Amino acid sequence: MQPPAVSKSASPMSTGSGSGLADVIDTILDKGLVIDAYVSVSLIGIEILTINARVVVASVDTYLRFAEAANRLDLTQTQGQGLPEMVEDLTHGAITDKSRGVTQGVLEAAGDKLREMVGEPQDRVRGQRRRREGR
Amino acid sequence: MTAETSETVRQSTGSYIYGILPEDVEVSSDATGVGDPPARVTLVRHGEIAALVSDVGLDRPLGTPGDLVAHERLLDATAAEVPVLPIRFGAVMTNADAVVAELLEPFHDEFRSALEDLEGRAQYVVKGRYVEQVILREVLAEDPEAGRLSQTIRGRPEDATRDERIRLGELINQAIGDKREADTQTMVEELAGVCELVVIRDPSHERDAVHAAVLIEVDRQDELEQVVAEFADEWSGRVEFSLRGPMAAYDFVMNQGEVED
Known part of the structure; x- marks a missing residue:
């Protein structure tokens, strides 16, 4: 069996997908030097779009999603299963696969949210004003 | 770069700061940063260190996917070549003069020593x-x-x-x-x-x-x-x-x- 490839994106240029963007958000919004700690006078307050992507909080939604994923599991590998049940599982799989793309994770969802914000100007009012004014 | 500003006049552009790096580097002329269209990236030098900056318009919010990717892409391409201290996304100062007077000059030695620690890493x-x-x-x-x-x-x-x-x-x-x-x-x-x-x-x-x-x-x-x-x-x-x-x-x-x- 082929082991999963170790993917290395030397050029972040290729990170156009949702998860790639999520990786970027994860890194540059939360880490790096905070310039406010150095500079106080000449900082300019500029509106930064609100991006709240990083927090993974286990909620009832998470639990229900895990449970549904467990429900979808094809257990034929671990126990005998009647044919009707298997057919039912396949049907379930077909239906739920669709929703999986939407709810797969916080990060992918966050990527979508970002695209929405860009795509729909009215969403920009959600932007949070961070004022940093000279003294 | 001589962005002229007055305390009393509302300015329309600022200097967006990506990171701090050694002075003895060059920025390729096609390097671009945040903004739409993406702004040209330049260096503001002082002593042995420099700031990687670009002009940014203050009339629109920052934080589109393009902005975020541009910030990281520029820093990562830089980090592959020279040591760089990345600044968190979203830092803007009034102009290039202020970058020198308030950031590079007062913290010159501290930044230089941190850059030495990062050399080759x-x-x-x-x-x-x-x-x-x-x-x-x-x-x-x-x-x-x-x-x-x-x-x-x-x-x-x-x-x-x-x-x-x-x-x-x-x-x-x-x-x-x-x-x-x-x-x-x-x-x-x-x-x-x-x-x-x-x-x-x-x-x-x-x-x-x-x-x-x-x-x-x-x-x-x-x-x-x-x-x-x-x-x-x-x-x-x-x-x-x-x-x-x-x-x-x-x-x-x-x-x-x-x-x-």
Whole structure:
């Protein structure tokens, strides 16, 4: 069996997908030097779009999603299963696969949210004003 | 660059700052940064250090996917060549003169010494994510209560089994958390053998197995790849890995007095 490839994106240029963007958000919004700690006078307050992507909080939604994923599991590998049940599982799989793309994770969802914000100007009012004014 | 500003006049552009780097570098003329259209990136030099900046219009909010990617792409391309202290996204100063007078000049020695520490090193991010079906099977097989609950809900409507589903999901989430902790610990020990510094990041996804940033000499990148490849092999089919970098040392630069959380 082929082991999963170790993917290395030397050029972040290729990170156009949702998860790639999520990786970027994860890194540059939360880490790096905070310039406010150095500079106080000449900082300019500029509106930064609100991006709240990083927090993974286990909620009832998470639990229900895990449970549904467990429900979808094809257990034929671990126990005998009647044919009707298997057919039912396949049907379930077909239906739920669709929703999986939407709810797969916080990060992918966050990527979508970002695209929405860009795509729909009215969403920009959600932007949070961070004022940093000279003294 | 002589952006002229007056305290009384509302200015329309500022100097967006990406990072601090040694003075003896050049920025290629096609380097672009945040903004739409992307602004040209230049250097503001002072003594032995310089700031990587671009003009940014103040009339629109920052933070579009294009802005975010531009910020990181520029810093990471830089980090592959020279040491750089990355500045968190969104820092804007009034103009280039202010960048010198208030940032480069007062903190010159501190920045220079940090850049010397980074010489020849870069950050990489290792991320491993559990394959859902495989990890679920593992949990259901190992946890008797979870195994029973999965039988209880099997094929029954969600509304009728809501309590059981919540309990099952909670058990799964907890079990994955325990596995994450153990697997992260195992891997970090190996990573520490080749890397100078390792920081465990918060999980970015509920199925994260490992999420860590490492600082390593760029020349030893192949050793890092080797460690990740060994784990990818050992946990084949169970955990999918990605390794990103070289990138700027976002996780390893800290403000004075800041404590790693």
